[in-house]
Amino acid sequence: MALPVAILAATASAIGARIGPGWPTTIARNSIYVLFGLFTLALAVIIYAFFTRDFSLRIVVEHVSRDLNAAYTLSALYADKAGSMFFWGWLVSLFTAVLAFQKQGFHRQVKYYALTILAVVQVFFIALITLVVNVFEKQPSPVAEGFGLNPLLQNFGMLVHPPLLYLGFAGFAVVFALSMAALITRRAGAEWGAVVRRWAIFAWCTLGVGNLLGMWWSYNELGWGGYWAWDPVENAGLMPWLVGTAFIHSMAMRRRRRYLVTWSRLLIVFTFALTLLSPFITHGGIESPLHGFYGSTFPPYILAAILITLVGSSWLLYRHRDSGNEEKPASLVSKEGAFLLTNVILVVLAFIILAGTVLPRVIEAVAGVRITLDRSFFDRTCGPVMLVLVFFTGVCPLLGWGKAVWSPAERNAGYFLLAVLVITIAILVFGIGNWYIAVMMVCSFPLFIVLQEWYRGTRARHRARGENHFLAFLFLIGSNRARYGGFLAHIGIILITLGIIVSSFYNIERTATLDIGETMNIGKYELTYDELIFRQDNVRARAIASLSASRNGRPVGVMQPSYDYWFRHDDHFAEVAVRSTPAEDLFVSLVWTGFDPGDKSATFRVLVNPLIVWMWVGGGFFLLGGAVAFLAEDRQLYRDRV
């Protein structure tokens, strides 16, 4: 593979590009296209090898087998340690090519510095997947059949979750490059702001949805009935999203005023560094019980890349610091103040998670004592902080820019807030409910505010222009997509928060071994174990149970979880059965059976998870909000040069 050569050429020419327009920029652009072409060619070769079942390659042998269907064959690429880095690198090269191709309104220097940085990022990826571990590594001795994809990864969620995360990671690399380029040249203007904003929203949205789909996968495939375990690998995906969220909000501030310029630069540096930390953790840099690629040789190189990023960017930030021309918020009780606070809270949250993830390893290295933190650490620290955050989602839209003035809407909100506080305190004092009800009350506040804002906007349009209410609502969103897209995303987050809180504290769980004809009760449900059917194909032997479920005595359907023995993996995997309603999920997992036609007794793990569906519905709102904000045309709003 001549890829490293191509990369070096790209870097050199991109650096040369700063001298002036003409031949260096042409070389730079063309070498970036060539690079993308080579990357794509290599990708095509790998995919071709997957589909032709070329078992002379290691990557094919380890993840593909003849009976694997087309979609999962494709997903085998990111099931591999080198393959996933390859896919990420390919995305970076795709985005770099897009950036090179687009005609931006901003200064040429900014563009070519950004391309330089992205080319360097690609050099790193290519070095990793060719020099450290070769994607095209040959199998030492040829084999007739591969091992096939890990059964746990054969799920729709796993088809989409990793590529979305990598889209987000690669997108943040572009945002990082553009920000650093603007910092070096100091030639960023309104057009720069609009371009950065789009990339940032794109990356943030894909990363967010990617994380949520990971939770969906964990819930529907892993069979433990949960979706989040504060596992280091999960944290690795969440942290860049949190800091990225803070970055997006600080960009929104910058659109109005010259606030938080240095702060938002710092945020994007950390977001990018955290996206790099993610493979460091996933490839075994930090021990993760749930998933991860073991025996990977990547961690030291990734750690080096993170250090280079941090040191390099802080040097840039220091050298190009602008002194004293940043505005300061007039008052903390203003939109600026509230934005600043949410920013700080998001960063604190990410910091706590980072501490919880990394600290045990640091303590081990320093003190020689091995400790672990269980998930209660994260629940207890992040829970309250997240709640404050959700509360602020309600406060922000109310506060005006500059100094706050009370308007009728704010008075309404004030009354509502007062009612919430009174009820919450009453609940706590009289012990009617408990903390979780209080939490739900807090969540209702921002929801109320958003709905109120929508109602007022729609009514105003309806009156002023005579549009009917539905049209008026749509035009309202169209009129300020950035603002109302943000509202939609906030609704999504609130719904997700509600789903998480209620399902974690009000779920019921039972495990029982039943014989045919026996019943078990859980909550309002009664499950009768009717039958166990055995099926077999050349991949797995299945034991499929049928349980008829009834709720409050009314039959609601048949649940069919299965317990499968996969021959090639010599292991058992459960396929869960889930019945979702807006109120609650009934989750049935068959965790053990003897595969004995004479004794069909089987062990079932059953959970009733309330409101969990709203997490996925919230994800839909989040995506919709991201899309609306992405489509916002507001380059004239970036008045200030940054």
Place this chain on the structure above:
Amino acid sequence: MKKKYLIGGVILILVVGYLLYLSFGSSVSYYLTVSEFLESGSEFHDTNVRVAGKIADSPVDWNAADLELRFDITEGGRNLPVIYQGAKPSGFKVGSNILVEGKGHPDGVFRASQIIMKCPSKYEPVE
């Protein structure tokens, strides 16, 4: 102006620090290997501990009626018997890496409240 930020920052750090401190104390558990655990005596009969080892090549007993799983884990040539209330997870095979979380007991059998398989992401070929 500066002063306000400073005060805000200090309050923030104090609150976060307090939260961290509170949670750290109660959520932290020691993480030992089987041989380290066996040498610790009765130290972990009352406090939670995580013990890492491999599933030993000795009989695994699953009592479906009582939902009780009994097995041995091994490391450094020494075995530790474990009782766990729950079924075998995927990846539960002789030689697999496993983490058991729970408490020791005077009878020498570890009472696990949670077992975590450290599933290898790639499966070795079956020879």
